[in-house]
Amino acid sequence: MKYYQGPWPENRKGVVCLTFDVDVGYAYAKGTQTWGALPKRLGLDTLVAGGLSVESRGYYGLYSGLPRILALLDRKGITGTFFIPARNMELYPQELRAIHEAGHEIGNHGYEHEAVEQLERSPAKETALLEKAQSVFRSTLGLAPVGYRSPAWDMSRGTPGRLQQAGFLYDSSLFAGDAPYRLSLYDPAVQMLEMPIDWSKDDAAYFLFFKPPVMFAQFHDPESVFRIWRAELDGVVDAGGVFTLTCHPSISGRFHRLEILERLIDHAVSRGDVLFATLEQVARHVQDRL
Ligand SMILES: [Zn+2]
Numbered sequence: 001m002k003y004y005q006g007p008w009p010e011n012r013k014g015v016v017c018l019t020f021d022v023d024v025g026y027a028y029a030k031g032t033q034t035w036g037a038l039p040k041r042l043g044l045d046t047l048v049a050g051g052l053s054v055e056s057r058g059y060y061g062l063y064s065g066l067p068r069i070l071a072l073l074d075r076k077g078i079t080g081t082f083f084i085p086a087r088n089m090e091l092y093p094q095e096l097r098a099i100h101e102a103g104h105e106i107g108n109h110g111y112e113h114e115a116v117e118q119l120e121r122s123p124a125k126e127t128a129l130l131e132k133a134q135s136v137f138r139s140t141l142g143l144a145p146v147g148y149r150s151p152a153w154d155m156s157r158g159t160p161g162r163l164q165q166a167g168f169l170y171d172s173s174l175f176a177g178d179a180p181y182r183l184s185l186y187d188p189a190v191q192m193l194e195m196p197i198d199w200s201k202d203d204a205a206y207f208l209f210f211k212p213p214v215m216f217a218q219f220h221d222p223e224s225v226f227r228i229w230r231a232e233l234d235g236v237v238d239a240g241g242v243f244t245l246t247c248h249p250s251i252s253g254r255f256h257r258l259e260i261l262e263r264l265i266d267h268a269v270s271r272g273d274v275l276f277a278t279l280e281q282v283a284r285h286v287q288d289r290l
Helices: 034-041 052-076 086-091 093-101 123-141 159-165 203-207 222-238 255-271 279-286
Strands: 014-021 081-084 105-108 242-247 274-276
Touching: 014 222, 014 255, 014 279, 052 093, 052 255, 081 086, 081 093, 086 093, 086 123, 093 123, 105 123, 105 279, 123 159, 203 222, 203 242, 222 242, 222 255, 242 255, 255 274
Parallel strands: 014 081, 014 242, 014 274, 081 105
Antiparallel strands: none
């Protein structure tokens, strides 16, 4: 098993990638979308479907959290990677185009936040959704994302091959390392890069709240989350890897969470050996060196 752990540009020891999944309503909505699927299987879907409560939380992310996050990154001079379900580009083109116009990378986060691991028996449907999403990005932004992040942070055995066929440079949905590796780990025919993630570096795992008894009921102390993220960042950077943090505007856009994100950025800057980069920049650096 080969990981890429440097050398990095500017002689930096390791890399920090700040990524944001801009789900708006889709992470919470009913139907085939990711988070809607579990309550449905448990027969609890009526508790989460239909009400305006969950939808309004998505709008909080879009209209309050996102501008604050963009302002923070601008203040710190950092370029991030934003994964967006393409349907959101159709619904909120003006708000989401601002991300691209600020110079950040846009990644493909499905069309309607579909749970691709559940499409194993419908490969044609999975391919069609991938292509549909890419065409929406082309028409709304004039570009096709080179990065993919599965909405459910999961995929079927066939997904890596379909991503490679669709022309993606990298995926960022799986967990098998702290540094880039190739998806050949799962399918020898697939050479695409994986930019690994982890639930411990995802704000949703600590802060995503649904009214009991449906799903999550979590309000962690941000201070303890900050300590986990800082320890992970230090460990991954010391090992020459890529610390990839995932935040959601509807979650980390809240003030008490934005504060730990800013402190984490300040900590990384203060080390003096961290390269901030987008996942695309990392993938292009690693592509011919791994
Ligand atoms: Zn998502």
